[in-house]
Amino acid sequence: MPASLRAFNLAGRAARRVRPASTRLDADALVAKAQSSTNLDDFGGDGFREGLDRLVESLNAEAKLSALGLVAMRAFLGATLGMRLRVVDWAKGHPEVRQEQITAPLMVCGMPRTGTTLLSNLLELDPQHRSVLSWEATTVAPPPTLSNRREDPRIAAAVQGTGRMGKLAPKVQAMHPMAATLPTECVTLLGGEFKSLHFETLGRCDAYGAWFEHCDMTPAYEFHRLCLQVLQSTIPVARWALKTPAHLWHLDALYTVYPDARMVWIHRDPLRVVGSVASLNTTLHATYTETVDSAGLARVWRDKCHHAVTVGSEARDRRGDDDTVFDLQYADLMEDPVGSVAGIYRHFGLELGELARRRMEAWMTENPQDRYGRHRYTLDQFGLQPDEVREQFGPYVDRYQVPPEGFD
Template identity: 35%
Template sequence: MSALDVDTLLGAARDKTGLSDYGDEWFVEPLRVLTKSLEQEARLSELGLMLTQQRLTALLSDRLRLRDLQAQHPEILEEEVTLAAEICGLPRTGSTLMHRLLASSPHVTTTLSWETSYLLPFPGEGPGAEIRKQKAKDKFQLFLEMSPDFGDIHTIEWDGPEEDVIVLDRTFTSMSFDSFYWVPTYGDWLRSVDQAPAYRELKEWLQVLQWQNPDRKGLPWVLKSPHHLMAVDTILDTFPGCKIVMTHRSAVKAVPSYASMVAAISAQYSDDVRPHDLGPYWSGRFSKTLKDFEEVRARRPESFIDVQFADTVTDPVGEAVRVTTALGLPADREALEEYVERNRAERHGTSHAYTAEDFGLTEDELERDFAFYQKEIKS
């Protein structure tokens, strides 16, 4: 596991980029927590270890390149970023559909899949980002080859809207890691730590993306990730005026569905994935997160907009118009209808079958453990 030694990783990124200045090294603590959990708990395969080492080195390299770009172009830090909404909710609650609906409007902007993987331009790359886009297409094709069932669980659009939690990966304070690996110690730490430094950097990355594409200037951002359920106060403090769009679906459905997704992803990195560990872990994690979330909501009720999974599925355009209007943004019904038709035409894959018992859970247990939340759900 020496490949995951923190000092070795920091040095590898410096060697890869030829840069040395990481700026504020607050991120080293989360990186140490993560790598220790990877070493002790993740049961990485040989391939998984190699991929993980490459991934962590790439994330550190991006940190170095960000500081270098900011030094060369200090005007980046003057970019004014307006975040209209963060779409939150348990995974598998219709948040992806709502995100892609809202992002179809020409009146907003969002993080795109290819750029969450490759945030910074490569040397000599033109304004069309051709190199990064091709690398992103190749990367997602490889991902689907390594996780052939994933496309049946979650639709991937390499050039479509994507979760901003992937941007947060570069802070090593991200739900991505305990979704990709069995790292429960890291996950427990993540729920308890102050994420304010990570969200300050999220804002810096949005400034970089906005600076690269002048067409984004003046457009409000609409972002999405269940990760943000853990840091609602921090989001609202970092981005004044932001609204939390909370998607709701029965946890009896959502928790086993997410455990199934995690099992498919983590099989890339470990030959010893244990589904019966995943269910209780995510059930406990989401139960605690939702209870904390409700406490924040009670203090800042004006910052929340609720969306029911059933309404999004039955009337996606109407529900998107309602949310857009609540955000104080112009609703573009034609753009919404065009997205719905395109989504229907492009969907593929077979129905993904699983049960709560497949992941060490029962529906009765989930009903009991999430009884406090079920009152939010429209039947």
């Protein structure tokens, strides 16, 4: 971290000792500031407040945010509130957006670190598809139009933000490549209801995470749908291609809002998943918090991933209709990415056009797996024992016949 930021964090520690209240997040203050900065006051109901209040309380109690982390978290939560205000306002001023039909969206899920980003990037190259781009997800409204979607000034702001993140945590790009104009996780849209997994990647908030696993996600998916309707109202789309591992945690709510959704579930050796998740989240937390308990963080995410595959499988069993889900092995995706896409299309009765295929092949040539460096990690560096992880995830591995990978 640059010396100037280290000094900033040091000053923040001193301020915390003198004025503890000034170094805490305040949900009411965040709401008031968002309303003031947008000149809007209608959040479309107050259902989002439970998630916001629980998140803020958990961060204050558990995250140990640094001075930089406190500034970043205030800005992040404020931007999320502002996004919600603008979406609700746009929908009020343009009531026709609620008539937009979101038909049979492709939803990519799986535990984190299973290749969902790669698959999402490939699907977005098909002219029939539209993904939520990183810059769009944080500033849904006003929606981009066909005339300005390549020159919207919000793109430049998002590029600058990605650049700042690259300087703060340069290792992250090798772990999880990001860019303002690439597809991103639609988990950001769920965050508008403050029911989202991605908040937990920035700092410890285990109490919030425990609540998230059992909360009613239907309102979050309804806001998610409203965001898609707003974006679709100005740029028509044949089919949305979306992704986030977080879908696994709440498939019942997803299908309640998107009953014709087509799910692609990517499966990967849990030993590799847990180690990779621990490595990524340790790096992210170190950027924003004073201390990081990497072993404790690894155990939390190990258990979260196990919970996800367990409740995801249970939701499938309740539906009893596996035709709506395509199971894809990570090993197959890595060996033949474009062929894996073709398999998805065949399962759902879609046609992979020659143009889309050529674009995907070109993307893979331009973006080899190690383009930004290799992400290396082991389980023992996080205090985890392989045999314990194998035993915990044994039923999942057996059910989906997930092949082992090993470590290189």
